[in-house]
Amino acid sequence: MAKVVMVGDLYVGKTSLINRFCKNVFDRDYKATIGVDFEIERFEILGIPFNLQIWDTAGQEKFKCIASAYYRGAQVIITAFDLGDLQTLEHTRHWLQDALKENEPDSCSVFLIGTKKDTLSEAECERTEQDALKYASEMNAEFWSVSAKTGEHVKDFFFRVAGLAFEQSMKKELEKSRHSTTQIGAGSLIQLEGNSPEKRENDFRPNINCC
Amino acid sequence: MKAEPGKHGSDFRRRRKLADIQKALSKDPPDVSTLRRMAISEGGLLTDEIRCQVWPKLLNVNTDELPPPPGPELRVNNKDYEQVLLDVRRSLRRFPPGMPLKEREDLQEQLIDIILQVLARNTQLHYYQGYHDIVVTFLLVVGGPLATLLVDKLSTHHLRDFMDPSMDNTKHILNYLMPIIELVNPVLHDFMQRAEVGTIFALSWLITWFGHVLSDFRHVVRLYDFFLACHPLMPIYFAAVIVLHREEEVLECECEMASVHHLLSQIPQDLPYETLISKAGDLFVQFPPSELSREAAQQHQSERTAVSTFKDFELASTQQRPDMVLRRRFRDSVRPEHAAKSVLTKPRTNKLVKLAVMGLTVALGAAALAVVKSALEWAPKFELQIFP
Numbered sequence: 001m002a003k004v005v006m007v008g009d010l011y012v013g014k015t016s017l018i019n020r021f022c023k024n025v026f027d028r029d030y031k032a033t034i035g036v037d038f039e040i041e042r043f044e045i046l047g048i049p050f051n052l053q054i055w056d057t058a059g060q061e062k063f064k065c066i067a068s069a070y071y072r073g074a075q076v077i078i079t080a081f082d083l084g085d086l087q088t089l090e091h092t093r094h095w096l097q098d099a100l101k102e103n104e105p106d107s108c109s110v111f112l113i114g115t116k117k118d119t120l121s122e123a124e125c126e127r128t129e130q131d132a133l134k135y136a137s138e139m140n141a142e143f144w145s146v147s148a149k150t151g152e153h154v155k156d157f158f159f160r161v162a163g164l165a166f167e168q169s170m171k172k173e174l175e176k177s178r179h180s181t182t183q184i185g186a187g188s189l190i191q192l193e194g195n196s197p198e199k200r201e202n203d204f205r206p207n208i209n210c211c
Numbered sequence: 212m213k214a215e216p217g218k219h220g221s222d223f224r225r226r227r228k229l230a231d232i233q234k235a236l237s238k239d240p241p242d243v244s245t246l247r248r249m250a251i252s253e254g255g256l257l258t259d260e261i262r263c264q265v266w267p268k269l270l271n272v273n274t275d276e277l278p279p280p281p282g283p284e285l286r287v288n289n290k291d292y293e294q295v296l297l298d299v300r301r302s303l304r305r306f307p308p309g310m311p312l313k314e315r316e317d318l319q320e321q322l323i324d325i326i327l328q329v330l331a332r333n334t335q336l337h338y339y340q341g342y343h344d345i346v347v348t349f350l351l352v353v354g355g356p357l358a359t360l361l362v363d364k365l366s367t368h369h370l371r372d373f374m375d376p377s378m379d380n381t382k383h384i385l386n387y388l389m390p391i392i393e394l395v396n397p398v399l400h401d402f403m404q405r406a407e408v409g410t411i412f413a414l415s416w417l418i419t420w421f422g423h424v425l426s427d428f429r430h431v432v433r434l435y436d437f438f439l440a441c442h443p444l445m446p447i448y449f450a451a452v453i454v455l456h457r458e459e460e461v462l463e464c465e466c467e468m469a470s471v472h473h474l475l476s477q478i479p480q481d482l483p484y485e486t487l488i489s490k491a492g493d494l495f496v497q498f499p500p501s502e503l504s505r506e507a508a509q510q511h512q513s514e515r516t517a518v519s520t521f522k523d524f525e526l527a528s529t530q531q532r533p534d535m536v537l538r539r540r541f542r543d544s545v546r547p548e549h550a551a552k553s554v555l556t557k558p559r560t561n562k563l564v565k566l567a568v569m570g571l572t573v574a575l576g577a578a579a580l581a582v583v584k585s586a587l588e589w590a591p592k593f594e595l596q597i598f599p
Contacts, residue, residue, distance in 0.1 A: 010340070011297040029303045032340045034415035034423055037476060038469060053469055060294070060340045066378050066411060 001051045002165035005071050007095040008080035009088040010059025013115040016148040017080065018056050021158045026149050033058045036070045041158070045166045052162055064098065071102035075165045076109050083114040083128050083145060089135060096139055109164050110141035113157065117147040225257065232261055241268050247440040251492065253485050255436030262432065263353045269439045270364045277356035278328065285327050291338045295326050298343045305347045307428065321355040322347055329363045336366055336374040344419035345370065348431055369443040373418045381418060383507065384447055385410040390506035391451035394498050399458050406466045412476040413450040420446055424478045437488050444500045449491040453478065456487060 006014045015033050020026055022039040038055040055074075057067040071077075077099045081088040092112060100108065114132055117125060129145055136143035142160075146153040232249050235242035246265050249256060256262050267274045286292050299322050306315045325346055330336055345365070349358035372380035388410045393400035415423045420438055425431050438445055454461070454475060464470045 010294065011301075030301060031304060031423065032298050032301050032343075034341045034418065035411045038473065040469075040473075058340060062337070062339050062376075062378055066382065066414065069409070070411070 001053060002075040002162075002169055003073055004052050004054045004076040004078060004161060004165065005074040005099055006054060006056050006078045006080060007067075007071075007099050008059060008078075009082070009085075009091050009095075012059065012080050012082040012085070012088050013148055014059065014080050015056050017113070017115060017146065017154065018054055020148040020151055020154045022054070024151075026151070032060075035063060036067050041162075043162050043166075045162065048166075050162065050166050050169070052158070052165060068098055068102055071099045074099065074103055074108055075168055076111065076161055077103075078111045078113055078161070079139070079141070080113045080115055081132075082116050083125060083132075084116055084119050086128070086131065089114075089128070089132060092135060093139065096141070109161075109168065110139055111157075111161065112136045112139060112141040112143045114143070114145040115148065117145050117152055118149045225254065228252075228254065228257065229261075232256070232265065236264055236268070243268050243271075250436040250440035251488070253489075255433045259352050259432070262436070263357065266349075266353060266361055266435075266439060267357065270361055270368075272360050272364050274357060274360065278359050280355070281324050281328050285324065285331065289327055289331075291327060291330050292323075294338060294340075295323055295343065298340055299323050299326075302343055302347060304426070305344065305422070305428075306351070318347075318350060322350055325350060325355060325359045325362060328359055329366055332363060333367055336371075337376050339373055339378075339418060341415060341419040341423055342366075342370070342373070344422035348420075348422050348428075348435055351428070352432055352435075369438070370418075381414070384444065385413060385417065386507040387444060387447045387500065387503050388413055388451055388454075390503045391448060391494060391498060392454055393506075395451075395455055395494065396458060399455065399461060402462055402466060403454075403471060406464075406471040407468045408471040408475070409468070412472050413447075413454075415476075416450050416453075416478070417446050421449075421478075426480055430482075430484055433484055434488075437491075441492075442495065442500065445491060445495060448495050449487065452487045452491045452494065453482065455490075456482065 006018065008014055010032070015030055015037075016026060018039055019030065022041050033056055036055055036057050038053055041052045041054060043050045043052065055070055057063070057070065077096060079092040079095045079099070081092050096110060112132060112135060114128065120128070125145065129143070132143050132145070135141075144153060144157045144160075146157055148154060228249060231245065235245035235249070246268050250265065250269060256265050299319050302319070302322070303315070306318065310318075322343065326338065326343060329346075330338055346358065346362050349361050349365075352358075353361065366374060372384060375381075389400060389403070392403065420431075421434050422431050425434075434449070437449075457475070457479070460474060461471060464474050
């Protein structure tokens with residue numbers, strides 16, 4: 001199980017993106033999110049059942065202090081913006097800062113995601129993507145552009161999120177069992193053979209270029 | 212052979228209620244305490260036509276002068292316009308299914324105008340997402356011009372805390388939830404505490420008066436009848452009653468924050484509303500806000516909340532009655548025999564109120580009586596002044 005938190009300005013399409021992925025629907029007829037809500041998506045990765053708990057937060061500034069309590073313990077932070085509204089891209093920095101504040105440094109993978117790709121021409125999209133890439137490298141985030149309406153890249157994106165979260169969880173699990181073996185010196189459910197501790201330390205932050 | 216005695220009984224009760232409401236409305240001044248009881252008791256105010264007449268009385272709003280529709284300049288350079296527009300655009304579900312597109316778009320424009328008008332008239336108020344869910348309910352029931360007046364009053368009183376720049380006071384009000392649950396069902400309370408579920412699942416219930424989460428509009432307006440007739444904290448009692456009603460489901464849930472939050476935030480659409488309403492009234496009487504405030508404050512600094520604004524509302528109710536000034540003048544010039552007559556009428560009125568309350572007690576159980584009493588505490592003040 002991994003916790004994913006979705007943040008970003010209001011009306012950039014956070015809920016729509018989650019609904020497209022979890023329910024495979026795009027509904028113009030949805031409501032503004034008040035407070036926080038979440039969906040669970042079940043995966044099987046390498047034969048192991050793995051759940052993503054995707055927290056959807058309200059975009060209005062006023063709800064930030066309420067939603068921020070739910071940022072805690074996130075493995076993945078997704079900062080969303082509207083590809084057609086550069087201001088929402090600028091605001092992703094603040095959203096990320098707030099979300100990181102509630103978490104251990106370096107414990108989260110970060111994604112920057114541009115939404116509503118279908119509303120832009122290819123040229124416009126490319127221009128915004130250039131800007132977004134700059135932000136992404138500053139934020140140490142992986143950038144994706146998607147459309148909840150057409151479904152473009154939505155599945156791939158969340159699979160990528162799940163993959164990274166899974167990897168991270170496994171590493172944490174290994175670390176935990178390594179600790180427990182050294183401390184208690186007895187049975188762990190996960191076999192440690194073949195996992196070098198060096199790899200774990202070098203590779204704690206997920207490598208964003210690997211796929 | 213009597214066919215469907217239950218139906219006849221309810222028909223009879225309905226007709227009697229309609230008559231009672233009309234009678235209370237036709238009094239001068241209107242018998243607001245009776246109207247309150249009618250709004251709380253089974254079925255609420257029955258029809259939207261009655262609501263148009265009674266809701267203004269419950270909020271003590273003078274409907275003689277309806278505000279003119281705003282000009283286009285209202286939207287120019289308006290700091291809230293963008294946000295309100297985005298939320299209203301996404302509120303399609305709040306309009307009756309099957310409503311012609313043109314009509315709905317028209318209402319959505321009106322909805323934006325009402326919100327911006329109220330915000331412009333009260334610059335101390337700050338818009339929140341969910342406010343539009345409240346305003347749309349008024350718009351659909353009473354229409355644009357009257358909705359503007361009612362929402363204006365509601366926003367400076369019942370909703371005042373939600374309209375602060377921050378949500379701190381709202382969080383404080385949410386802090387009343389767990390103490391209520393604890394007093395009624397400590398097992399459930401402990402389970403929820405262990406799960407660390409918090410109270411944010413009830414946030415949208417509270418700040419939209421359930422308008423955001425209930426899909427059947429009839430249920431929403433029924434609750435609005437109830438809330439408009441009661442103390443501003445009643446929605447939090449109602450929230451507690453819903454959680455208590457779902458005890459079994461909650462206890463079966465994995466004792467962990469996400470599961471419990473998820474379960475509770477998905478509100479069942481087939482709740483027994485009338486039973487829950489009378490239960491909420493019951494709890495309000497057993498554990499009034501003053502008794503809970505200490506526990507609630509433990510989680511949060513005690514600040515200016517709905518409770519204190521409610522006091523202002525009481526005061527305003529008595530002082531701002533449109534006919535108060537006239538009556539005062541009348542009283543000054545009243546002749547001694549008139550005064551004597553007024554004194555004589557007083558006990559009769561009280562007896563009538565008592566009788567009516569007893570009728571309600573039979574219908575709703577003893578608890579409702581006390582809810583009404585708490586409402587009466589502020590409603591009859593002007594009566595006392597009428598019969599000095």
